[in-house]
Amino acid sequence: MEIIADLHVADIEAAKDFYAGYLGLSNEEFNLGWVARFTSPDTGANVQLVTRDAAASEDPVLSIKVEDVDAAYEDAQRRGYEIVHPLGTEPWGVRRFFVRAPDGNVLNIVQHH
Known part of the structure; x- marks a missing residue:
């Protein structure tokens, strides 16, 4: 079992710099436009950013x-x-x-x- 936090954001692209750049979750595993997962290449820690479930x-x-x-x-x-x-x-x-x-x-x- 793997547990991933789903964080609500207004705009994935606008939030990307904070999560991928500042926090270092730089691997974008996928991006469907309304949901994207960002993961740390060093630790494997990740978060999913969600605007609205499709x-x-x-x-x-x-x-x-x-x-x-x-x-x-x-x-x-x-x-x-x-x-x-x-x-x-x-x-x-x-x-x-x-x-x-x-x-x-x-x-x-x-x-x-």
Whole structure:
């Protein structure tokens, strides 16, 4: 499992200098225009900058990469957690769903292929 912070920003390109330049998260792993991940080449620390999720009605605060998203989805349902965005495969290739934690935070549970 890998946990990645999802930070809301108004403009990814405007925020890039701070996160990539000043903080040294200079490796841009991907940039879809509305979400981009920046990683430190030295430590592997990373952050995702998100302007607005392209497919969901709410924005997550964390992305949790799992090996079996279907099992995670079934477990969340069994526990009675609110599913904010349904399980599905997105056009950019990830399979994911959003779940609301009991404290109100929305998490993106995602499996990369």
